[in-house]
Structure formats: C-alpha cells, structure tokens
Amino acid sequence: MSVLELRGIMKAFGENVVLRGVDLAVDEHRVVALIGGSGSGKSTLLRCASLLETVDDGQVLLDGEDVTDPRVDADRVRRRMGVVFQAYNLFPHLSVLDNVTLAPTAVHGRPRAEAVEEARGLLGRIGLADKALEYPDRLSGGQQQRVAIVRALAVRPRVLLLDEVTSALDPELVGEVLALVREVAGQGMTIVMATHEMGFARQVADTVAFLDGGVLLESGPPGQVLGDPEHPRTRQFLARVIDAGRL
Amino acid sequence: MALASTLLFAVVAWFAVTNSPGWPRVQATFFSPSAALESLPDIARGLLVNLQVLVVGGLLVLVVGLGTAALRTLRGPAWAPLRILATVYVDLFRGMPLIIVLYLVGFGFPALGLQGVPTSPFVLGTAAIVLVYSAYVAEVFRAGIESVHPSQRAAARSLGLTHRQTMRIVVLPQALRTVTPALLNDFVALQKDVGLISVLGAVDAVRSAQIQVGQTFNFTPYVVAGLLFVLLAVPSARLADAVTARARRRQQSGSLL
Structure with missing residues (x-):
C-alpha cells in the first residue's frame, strides 16, 4: 500500500x-x-x-x-505530513527552537522538555545548535530553509x-x-x-x-x-x- | 538653533497675546491662580473617575475589538451571519458621533425601566465609550491580522495547528506587533474622550470643573481640567512615538517583522 x-x-x-x-x-x-x-x-x-x-x-x-x-x-x-515551502515560512516572532518545538508541543501534546531536547538534537545535526535561540531573520536563507525542513521533520511525518x-x-x-x-x-x-x-x-x-x-x-x-x-x-x-x- | 527659533516664536506670541486689549479680562476669568488652586482638589478627584473609565474601558475595548476583528476575519460561508453582524456593528459605531452614542445609551437604557439595567452614568458612559472605540480598534486589529502574509497561515496549518491555534500562536502575535503604534494612538484619543461621560452627569474632572464654573463664573477650572488631561496624554503620546519609531527601525533593518 x-x-x-x-x-x-x-x-x-x-x-x-x-x-x-x-x-x-x-x-x-x-x-x-x-x-x-x-x-x-x-x-x-x-x-x-x-x-x-x-x-x-x-x-x-x-x-x-x-x-x-x-x-x-x-x-x-x-x-x-510535513510541508516545506519555497519561501521557508518560518515564524518570524518565534526563536528557531520555538519554530521547531511548536507543532510537537501544541499539536502532538508532547512534553516541552522532551520536544526541546529532540529539537536541539535535530538542530545540532544540521550544524545550527548555536542558532537555537536566534530569531529566523538572523539566519541566512539556506539556514532558514534547513530549519524549516527540521521543523517539518519534528512532527515525525x-x-x-x-x-x-x-x-x-x-x-x-x-x-x-x-x-x-x-x-x-x-x-x-x-x-x-x-x-x-x-x-x-x-x-x-x-x-x-x-x-x-x-x-x-x-x-x-x-x-x-x-x-x-x-x-x-x-x-x-x-x-x-x-x-x-x-x- | 531649533531651540532658539522656538523660544523666539514663543516670546513673540506671548507679547502679542498679553498686549491685546482684552487680555486683562481673559487673564482674570481663565487664568486666575486663586481659582485654579481652589478648584484643583475637586477636579483631581473627578479625574480619578476618568482614570477608572479609562482603565476599565481600555481593557474592554481591547477584548471587544479583538473579538470583533476575529469575527470579521472568519472564512467560509458557515460564518457569514457572524461576519455580517460584526461588519454592521463596526459600520454603525464607527460612523456615529460618540456624543450621540453617549446620549442614546446613557439616557435610553435607564428610560427602558428594565430591572437589572444599570443606571449609573459611570457604567453607561463606559459602555458607550467601549461600543464606539471597540469598532475603531476592531478595524485596527483587522488590518493587523490581514497584514500577516497568508504563507504564515499555510505553514501553521501544514503543521497541524487548528484555525484557532494558528490565530493565537502565529497570526495574532505578529499582527499585534504591527498595530501597536496605531493602538497607542487610539489610546491617546480615548484618554480625552473619557471626559465626555460628564454629559451623563457623572462627576468626573470635566463635570467638577463645570460645577465650579457655575458657582463662580470664572472659567479657570476648565483650563485646569484641560491641562490635567494634557498631562495625562503626554506620556502616552511619547510612548506611541517611541514605539512607532522602533517599528520603523525594525522595518528598515530588513526584518520581516
């Protein structure tokens, strides 16, 4: 199937x-x-x-x-499902970390500590661990798009x-x-x-x-x-x- | 240079006014220091009433305005009745002069003679102000909501957020940031319009001044009340300026916010 x-x-x-x-x-x-x-x-x-x-x-x-x-x-x-858009569409008022943990916590009801840990792990894997608390507009386009991919993956689509x-x-x-x-x-x-x-x-x-x-x-x-x-x-x-x- | 030219202008204006033929009379009836001192305690006490209306009314305006804006931005045919209701409300109360709403609410409701309808001019005056200002503020909020790019909604919904979560977590925080300067401007306007509840007989700053004018035939209390309102407005006006300037800097720094 x-x-x-x-x-x-x-x-x-x-x-x-x-x-x-x-x-x-x-x-x-x-x-x-x-x-x-x-x-x-x-x-x-x-x-x-x-x-x-x-x-x-x-x-x-x-x-x-x-x-x-x-x-x-x-x-x-x-x-x-996870969706990644052409223009990244990160949420500009949320930190990189909050962008990634939003759906796991608000939609999937997972404990925040657990979601944060996993998000940090994912961000670490794409080399952006040190950007976790930055806002999206401080990142390059490529970095933003990689965060957007991680955000989509965080819900385990x-x-x-x-x-x-x-x-x-x-x-x-x-x-x-x-x-x-x-x-x-x-x-x-x-x-x-x-x-x-x-x-x-x-x-x-x-x-x-x-x-x-x-x-x-x-x-x-x-x-x-x-x-x-x-x-x-x-x-x-x-x-x-x-x-x-x-x- | 700016300071010098301002001072020069002030001095010229001062001489022009104080040398006018009617000045001694005007000074005695509008700027009497003794009358000012005498009226100040009552007017200040009245101003507390205005401040209460301002705080209670201001908070209610935020809630009702935001609710109305949320109704107006609902999509889909099922919500049409609520949408239309909200639109009619906004059109009606944005178009009607505040003083007429004050009269209608302040004198109309008590005249109904219904049980449980409050008759206090404080409550009815606040209600009228909330009705009018919420209509304005709803439009400010709506503009803010619509300024958030649709792609933000798409991203939020694609993550599984409901419409409500999308509004609360993604759209409204961004909208609020955009409209804060406009909201602060409306707040400055509200600060002086709370003085209009005096027409319903609430003993606020304006009404206190009026009572004293009636007793002494000296208009100084009006000036005192006016100056108190100005003192109240100046900090908010400066705050509004600062917030607007900050928002502009953010935009110019190329941020998407």
Whole structure:
C-alpha cells in the first residue's frame, strides 16, 4: 500500500483549471520528484496533497485512508505530513527552537522538555545548535530553509512534501539545503518534491514525474524520464532546461 | 538653533497675546491662580473617575475589538451571519458621533425601566465609550491580522495547528506587533474622550470643573481640567512615538517583522 496516493486530482481557481485529473502513488521510503515548467501545477498538486487546498474532484489517500472525505478532520491529517515551502515560512516572532518545538508541543501534546531536547538534537545535526535561540531573520536563507525542513521533520511525518525548496535561495546556498534533503531521503523518509534541480532529481529520486498543463504526462525512473523521455513535451521541457544550464 | 527659533516664536506670541486689549479680562476669568488652586482638589478627584473609565474601558475595548476583528476575519460561508453582524456593528459605531452614542445609551437604557439595567452614568458612559472605540480598534486589529502574509497561515496549518491555534500562536502575535503604534494612538484619543461621560452627569474632572464654573463664573477650572488631561496624554503620546519609531527601525533593518 502506498503511503500517499493521489487519484484523479482536479483543481481550478475560478476559470483557471490548474490540475486536470492527476494520479500519483508514492510508496514508503520512496522519493518522487515532480518536474515541469512554472504554472504546470506542481505547487498546487502539493498543496492539494497536504490539504492546504480542497480538491474539486479526486481523492488523496494517506496510508490508504481517503483524507479528502469531508467527514475526516483535516487538522488531524495535516499532523501526519510535513510541508516545506519555497519561501521557508518560518515564524518570524518565534526563536528557531520555538519554530521547531511548536507543532510537537501544541499539536502532538508532547512534553516541552522532551520536544526541546529532540529539537536541539535535530538542530545540532544540521550544524545550527548555536542558532537555537536566534530569531529566523538572523539566519541566512539556506539556514532558514534547513530549519524549516527540521521543523517539518519534528512532527515525525509519514511523508515530506517539498515545494521548490531551493528556488528562493542564492545559488551558493542551494547545496547545503539539497545535502540535507539527500540525507533525509537516505534515512528512508518518504518524499514528494517539486523541483527545478534536475541533477538533484536524477541522483536522489526513485521516480520522476513530469507535469504539463495540469496533466501528469509521464513518470518513471529518473534515467528514463530525464534521459530518454517518451513524450515530446517532456523532451521540449528538458531541452529548455538544458539551454538554461540547469542540468 | 531649533531651540532658539522656538523660544523666539514663543516670546513673540506671548507679547502679542498679553498686549491685546482684552487680555486683562481673559487673564482674570481663565487664568486666575486663586481659582485654579481652589478648584484643583475637586477636579483631581473627578479625574480619578476618568482614570477608572479609562482603565476599565481600555481593557474592554481591547477584548471587544479583538473579538470583533476575529469575527470579521472568519472564512467560509458557515460564518457569514457572524461576519455580517460584526461588519454592521463596526459600520454603525464607527460612523456615529460618540456624543450621540453617549446620549442614546446613557439616557435610553435607564428610560427602558428594565430591572437589572444599570443606571449609573459611570457604567453607561463606559459602555458607550467601549461600543464606539471597540469598532475603531476592531478595524485596527483587522488590518493587523490581514497584514500577516497568508504563507504564515499555510505553514501553521501544514503543521497541524487548528484555525484557532494558528490565530493565537502565529497570526495574532505578529499582527499585534504591527498595530501597536496605531493602538497607542487610539489610546491617546480615548484618554480625552473619557471626559465626555460628564454629559451623563457623572462627576468626573470635566463635570467638577463645570460645577465650579457655575458657582463662580470664572472659567479657570476648565483650563485646569484641560491641562490635567494634557498631562495625562503626554506620556502616552511619547510612548506611541517611541514605539512607532522602533517599528520603523525594525522595518528598515530588513526584518520581516
């Protein structure tokens, strides 16, 4: 059984149809990379999967449970997923440590001392133990994004959803964030990531899925989708990416 | 230089006023030291009433204003009635002059003759002030809530926080920081408007002054009461300035706060 399964996801904002029936299954310990141009629906798909948007049609299944069923308490479902955003979205009025311990204590009801200890451990592992009491605006973009990843991991999610987590970063800061994602993936976390980093997708992802105009045109092992794509649209997209020097 | 020009201006203004033909009369009726001293104890006692209204009213305004703002920012069709109610309340009491609300509440409620409705001008005056000021403060809070970027809400909800937790832990603390200068300004305005409860007959500073003016036909007590209100307002005004300046510095330092 897949950890996360999307079935026929449809989503429109007014007249603008963004997703036209997307199916995607993510098995445990697997990493799926969503690629595609801007406006192809990657972010919206992740927002639908994390129940930050309500789908117009289709289902999201988490561990086999249909969590788009209106009778399901969405707040309880979101606790089991971790989301990392393009713009980090750390809480600026809370210290780094409080950002990380907020959900474990307020949502999962874990004792503060225990949550603090674990948060400090996580921050230590990313080399930011000495920043625990700083406020986010004192950190670099790369540091902030790594804290955001740790914040998402602190709730021990079933699946981690990464929405272009390096797109807002200065180029020299991209590496440290990707290194952390690679490490998290290596520990067996189930991950769905929207990304423009094709090289990274090739190395880390088990499956690459190409979204175009709200449709999942093809998906498969990275070598196949990135190296020898079936669909002409995929080839066009990859050619443009190569021109831009990102592969 | 600034000091010199200010002093020069003050001296010129002083001479212009004191050499005007009516000055001796004005001095006697508005600035009589003996009348001032005589009226001071009563007016000061009356000011305590104003201070009570200020403290009680100020706290109630924060609660009611925040509650109203929270109702106005509720999303979803199910909350529409509450949202509309809050909007109507804000429109009504932001548009109506405070003095009219004071008359309506202060004289209307007791006239109903209902059991249990308080008739004390202190209580009714405070109620009227709270009704009007909460409408203003609700809008200040609402602006603050809406100034918090939606991505902050998304991050909070994605962690599993409920709507209520998101508001309490993530949105409101950031909103409060943004609106503190505006709130302090409203507080300065409230400090003098508490003097209006005198129209209901509450014996506050203004009413005390009025009583003495009526007895002596000397207007000095009004000046005394006015100066006391100014003394009350100056510290809050300086505090508001300081907080505003601090907020601006924060913004310029490139912080997202």
